[in-house]
Amino acid sequence: MAELNGSPVSLEDLQTLALTNYGHFTSMRVDDGVIRGLSLHMERLVRDSRLVFGAELDPEKVLGYVRQAVAHQSGSFNIRITVFDPALEMGHPGVEAHPQVLVTSRPTGAMPPPPLKAKTFSFSRDLAVVKHMGLFGQLHLRRKAQLAGYDDAIFVESDGRVSEGGTWNLGFVDEAGTVVWPDAPVLPGVTMQLLQQAHEQTTTAPVTLADLPRMRAAFATNTSIGVRSISKIDAVEFDSDDPVLDTLRKAYAGLPDERL
Known part of the structure; x- marks a missing residue:
């Protein structure tokens, strides 16, 4: 399913996504019509439209497009809302933009997924505060990690601070049982x-690489996976069954419902 501003999307409309690849998005998991953090997802889209396009986005209109697009779907699935301007050309990105709203959906898996193993790489995302469409660097490192026998990549800033994962936020549980979120340039994820x-x-x-052996547990978060245990980062192993992770999952499951 793919609709642009409430209508079936054309191949011509999608060419800009493939050839220019300039825009931003948010992804949301729907469980029986409920989306955790729905209002935060809408706030993200409005904020990022100002940063990326210098344009205002009407969240109620966006929600209308989403409701129409998934009106006949039930159960659990993922929605992606991509905001881009089909008329924007690579050679003239400075013209006045008129962002449009593309809504797509795909199946989702059970939560939480099995623990993952991650490999660290020196890398800083462009404009980390925005969930933008420029994913080449992240996917390239995810590929390198998987070729090395891991599941995904974790990024380390030039000053040695650990930041985030390929397409997820990263958290730790220290020796005292406190949840530690890395202080580094990261996407302000809705689940986080x-x-x-x-x-x-x-x-x-x-959090630096030298701090990792002093952490009891590590985990990944985003809307598709909730709280996912990390069993290993490089050569450092973590307890995938730490009780704090279960506490986080219960807290996440107990959040107030926001119905689409």
Whole structure:
């Protein structure tokens, strides 16, 4: 399923995505009509449209497109809302933009997925605060990690701070049982924000590779996976069954419903 501004999308409309690849998006998991953090996803789209296009986006209109697009779907699935301007040319990105809304959906898996193994790479995302469409660097490192026998990549800033994963936020549980979110340039993920609000024993602090052996557990978060255990980062192994991870999952599952 793919609709642009509430109508079937054409191949011509999609050419800009393939050839220019300039825009931003958000992804949301729907479970029986409920989306955790729906209002935060809408806030992200509005904020990022200002940053990426210098344009205002009407969240109610966006929600209308989404509701129409998935009106006949039930159960659990993922929605992606991509905001881009089909008329924007690679040679003239500075013209006045008129962003459009593409809604697509795909199947989703059970939560939480099995623990993952991650390999670290020196890498900084462009404009980390925006969930933008420029994914080449992340996917290239994900591929390198998988070719090396891991599941995904974790990024390390030039100053040695660990930041985030390929397409997810990264968290740790320290020796005292406190949840530690890396203080580094990262995407302000919706799942991360919800967990920061729901779990009291939480802090944000710089985390370096040298700090990893002192962490009890590590985990990944995004809307598709919830809270996913990380069993290994490079050669450092973590407890995938740490009780704090179960506490986080219960806190996430117990968040107030936001119905689409």
